[in-house]
Amino acid sequence: MRAYKPKDNVQAKAYYTDRYYVSPQVPKLHVESDEIFAADLEAIKAKVDVLDAYIQVEQMVVFINPSDNYKVLELLRDECDYTQLSEMSAIDWLADRGGFEIFYQMLSMNKRKRIRIKMFINKGEAVNSVEKLFRSADWSEREMFDMFGIEANGHPFMKRILMPYDWQGYPLLKTYPLQGDEFAAWYEVDKIYGKEARDIIGPELRDTAKVDRYDSERFARLGHEVPKGTKITGNEPKNEQNYQEEGGVFMIKKFDKKDSVVVDDPQR
Template sequence: MIRQNPPKANAQKSIYYTNRFDVMPTSPMLPLGEFESFLQALHTPITQSYIQNDLITLWVESTQILPLIKELYALGYDFLTEMSAIDKLEENNEFELFYLLLKLEDTSSKRLKIKTKIKKGEHITSLTPLFKSANWSERECFDMFGIIFDGHPYLQRLLMPKDWVGHPLLKSYPLQGDEYAAWYEVDKIFGKEYREIIGAEQRDSARIDRNDDKNFSAISFESRYQESKAPALLKSFKSSKELKERR
């Protein structure tokens, strides 16, 4: 029986990854200006609007996300380039979801970023009826954050195994994985009886030795060996050549 993770607000903070004294600069939120007429043409209520990082950003209530996307789809924004979520559970017990839309026929138009919030455990409507690209994006969001998308045709894990415990992009999920993650491959491949023989998987990226090709995958540091019952090596491995300048 594997014990559950102790509750932590942010288990992914580690002082050896970033300078703890650094303050991340924020991008300014600019008024819509000439794009104000575009906003006035929409019928869906918009709670907040601005331009940030050259993107028209529109905030909407979670219940209005599908009506707004349908309206924008009719206006030519027919390509969903990306959607994902941000864990804001520590601050206000919410997830922040964003959708990036693009007009393929009009390259001069700005990209749109649609943002909304949902409470922990709250569902949101799937956009798969409108965009095929939403299928995998929503599955990844479910896999990494545990968010449920109502109406999705196959809401299963996308990256992690189906029997995985937890959602890795939650800030409460340890950065190097929990106890279940440390023993997952050992238990699956060899069985729990081999735990004492093999030991737990090393998952702390700060302790990775890039020259250690026994415990970690490392390109260009592979060991040279001769497989049994195989032709002899005709050519030895050569190290890559670094080009100093173009010809």
């Protein structure tokens, strides 16, 4: 069977994968193998439903229902001593599973343990804001909204944080191209010169690696330089490039291409 490749994922993809290649897995351990984590998991299980739990790379991962996130984080902070929310964000699974996975990375300084709480929300759903529990979620949730368009209910200031306020589109979605979309190409032109100047200026060049051989306004071709703005037809004369000073430098005789002879006799 052919491997499933989501068509609306425009991120870079491996150009070759062996058909019999099976990815190894990062080992998952049972939660019972660690006493502290086991106790924490019991405390969570007593309050809410736990969908899945395991230990991966020294940290416990707990899957919960999205409606329980506030309860769980409150429990972890007040009863299990996880005093800091180090990080939270989302992962785009729209193409495969039709939603987002959201993770909360918690840290307990007294226990020296880290827990990751994960939950899955469907497209278009919002999450409960945990900003009241951890002030750090104020900016994290704004960043999540900015990058994925996931709103947090009860957040005091749900606005974009890294992108401009009037930006359209959510950059970290898998459907969003790396160089930006149509809106991004016109954003600065519209902002600075106005929509009416679109025809004169043209869209912003957002592919930093792009070189246009026929554009003499922004690019020059080494060895084929022409005055700026010249229309290039393809027959422009070759400019000889000489990198050595006239008369040569100390110990080095000036190399002149015209005077040199190319020896192609193998018997010489």
